[in-house]
Amino acid sequence: GAVVSQHPSRVICKSGTSVKIECRSLDFQATTMFWYRQFPKQSLMLMATSNEGSKATYEQGVEKDKFLINHASLTLSTLTVTSAHPEDSSFYICSATVQGSGNTIYFGEGSWLTVV
Amino acid sequence: AQSVTQLGSHVSVSEGALVLLRCNYSSSVPPYLFWYVQYPNQGLQLLLKYTSAATLVKGINGFEAEFKKSETSFHLTKPSAHMSDAAEYFCVVSDRTGRRALTFGSGTRLQVQP
Numbered sequence: 001g002a003v004v005s006q007h008p009s010r011v012i013c014k015s016g017t018s019v020k021i022e023c024r025s026l027d028f029q030a031t032t033m034f035w036y037r038q039f040p041k042q043s044l045m046l047m048a049t050s051n052e053g054s055k056a057t058y059e060q061g062v063e064k065d066k067f068l069i070n071h072a073s074l075t076l077s078t079l080t081v082t083s084a085h086p087e088d089s090s091f092y093i094c095s096a097t098v099q100g101s102g103n104t105i106y107f108g109e110g111s112w113l114t115v116v
Numbered sequence: 117a118q119s120v121t122q123l124g125s126h127v128s129v130s131e132g133a134l135v136l137l138r139c140n141y142s143s144s145v146p147p148y149l150f151w152y153v154q155y156p157n158q159g160l161q162l163l164l165k166y167t168s169a170a171t172l173v174k175g176i177n178g179f180e181a182e183f184k185k186s187e188t189s190f191h192l193t194k195p196s197a198h199m200s201d202a203a204e205y206f207c208v209v210s211d212r213t214g215r216r217a218l219t220f221g222s223g224t225r226l227q228v229q230p
Contacts, residue, residue, distance in 0.1 A: 110159040
């Protein structure tokens with residue numbers, strides 16, 4: 001079946017540095033991927049919609065210059081947290097929908113980011 | 117716009133007891149509905165989904181949910197709780213357009229007492 005792979009699963013970075021998270025669709029093409037964020041003890045919130053070959057669409061309150069999204073191919077979307085701060089520490093997870101599959105949504109494994 | 121409300125951030129049941137996790141949605145048109153489970157320090161796992169076929173949906177691990185349009189509800193149930201069911205459960209709604217962005221409920225943490 002379709003699989004979405006996310007990497008890294010856990011990352012610790014220093015405050016002020018940038019970190020990149022990758023989301024790959026392994027056996028299908030995904031023109032659209034979604035990025036969600038989950039703060040401790042909270043629900044998941046949609047951050048942005050990643051569109052292949054075009055700019056991402058960000059949800060209200062999400063800084064597009066801080067959370068850079070690149071969807072350069074039909075199988076890869078990346079989220080780069082720039083100039084990370086401790087308050088960016090969170091669980092980030094991506095999802096993709098198989099074209100023509102109706103409502104089948106596949107999630108990546110998620111990435112735990114800790115900024116120290 | 118769509119939204120989903122989960123009643124009760126924490127639910128505690130005894131092992132072997134009925135599990136009932138409540139979810140109500142708000143949508144201008146009948147949406148797709150999902151229940152996801154998140155075990156500690158892990159990602160999301162799909163329990164079941166409603167896509168306008170049968171209103172009673174059976175999922176994995178003995179869970180099921182019933183879509184009730186008149187009540188705009190999609191409550192999750194399991195006849196007999198197991199210790200391994202302890203986790204965070206999210207009710208999720210998706211619109212029927214091609215966008216497929218998800219709106220998550222606030223989550224319900226299920227505790228199972230021995």
